[in-house]
Amino acid sequence: MESPRDELDLDRSQVKKAVEALRAYIKSSSSSQKLFENDGQAIFLQLTLWKIPKKEQTIRIPLPHGLRTESGDVCLFTRDEPKMTSEQAVKFYNKLLKERGVKNAIEVIPFNMLKTEYKPFEAKRKLLGNFDLFLSDARIRRRLPSHIGKHFYQRKKAPLSVDLESKHLARDMERLIQGTSITVSNKGCCCTVRVAHSGMTADETVENVMSAVSTISAKLSSTGKNIKIIHLKSQTSVALPIYTSDLSHLALVEEARKNARLTKRKRENENTEVSELTTKKTVEERDSEEEIPQLVPIETPTKKPKKEIVSKKGLKKVPKPAAGKELKKTVKDTKLIKKTPKATARDLKRKAKNK
Template sequence: MLNEAQLQKAVAALLKFVSAAPETLLEEDELLYLVVAMKKVPQKPRNDKPVRIPIPHPIYTVDNAEVCLFVKDHKGEGHKAAKSKVREERVAGISKVVGVSKLRTKYESHEAKRQLCNSYDLFAADERILPSLPKLLGKSFFKKKKQPVPVRLTGKDWAAQIRKACEATYLFWSGGNSLTIKVARSSQSEQQCVENALAAIKAAVEKVPRKWEGVQALFLKTADSVALPVYQVLPDAAQKIES
């Protein structure tokens, strides 16, 4: 059974680690990640469409996030229409609109992809083009856990879609035996981080085959810290784990 006191200790230790780091090595904010280690590799194909996980204290908001939106276009035309819609309707949060054709040309090089990845907090994409993005974006986005999240742009209210994307975190099936999920920011309070982590754990375990019985361990970490265990079972443990 998950020990919430252990989770609280891990969050406190990570926030202390972040605050003690030299300012020159820190960005404005640090992300906290939940790592779910599974007993077995799930027998399911890799799926680049993420599972949306609502959290009580959003990591991003349309007021503080720099969001880049990937859109469907044809010879640049869809891209221009999307930029006009964002500007005219004042869709908050969107700082950049990039068409698929631009990803194939302007962002073709590894360096261009890396710079794009580093320039924005969150990447959203028209859900219709999501399957084609992994090859176009390359490894930088996946290493930094910045895979685009889907938004539905066939309706009129784009602002609501962007807001909904910002108010959640996401689980991506990587094809391996572990999952890494953003759960909080170091600028949030300790209690907010704990509550977000608990919500993410509950939702993630529901998606693991056999649920708690399929979980080997849970860890919390930042990009640069060691992974702190918050839940572990012995590899040969046969007892039923209760949630």
């Protein structure tokens, strides 16, 4: 089975036919479009994908024939050097690029100059139109979006990051300046990349197209077989098809999608089983740790016998009853008990007198 990341089988003869047709169209329309006589009109690749990617991806593409000349259409944003004015920083970085062997003419704009001189909207718009490529010092790349505005990103001219402290600065700058890049968006199935211009020969344009398609199909994260159609066009021409995938490519995409769904479902099932086992184990441990309370029978209190209280005179004190007839009976008995000792005492005195 063919690997999904294999390079696309692009027909070179078909590419050459499309290139020659575009060159003929540009030549015939150049008389009414003086704007493109000097620098040449750009030629683009337009890719249509079978499936919209889940994540946005930017692919940098080295080209055998550079898109730019030493015409100064490259702008470099740099950081501000301490204890230097903006003019001194421009001289400092121009000298640095020359010492590192960078041959292209590059205009340097320090960050402080960007914030002050290019703060108005019209100044930013003019800056955007003056340069074809923007580079950024890697140390200030994250600070640029809030200062350059959204139009740089809408026009696909977002600054490319470069490490100015690199030992191979000339090589890195050459790859960025003479190469190109494509942004595969996750919001649509079409993307466009500039690969040549009308000032190149037909063979140079064909070589750039073949190299760009090979790099994109190899580095595309959603597999190269996800490419459905490839068109070649200029800024004003119609899109000419140079590649159309067959249904076998769609089968590969569907199979990859099916495998992804099965893998996701398998992971979800495994996570569910692990969660159930963990919950069951937790419940068992909690139940084993809980103590079962012991049931103790409730004892009914027994009435203790009341003690008889004897007074100093030798008479018994009877406790008062609660109420009712028992209270009357108790009072009557108490009176009888009290009268008995008094009567006995008189009798004893009388008996003693009689004697």
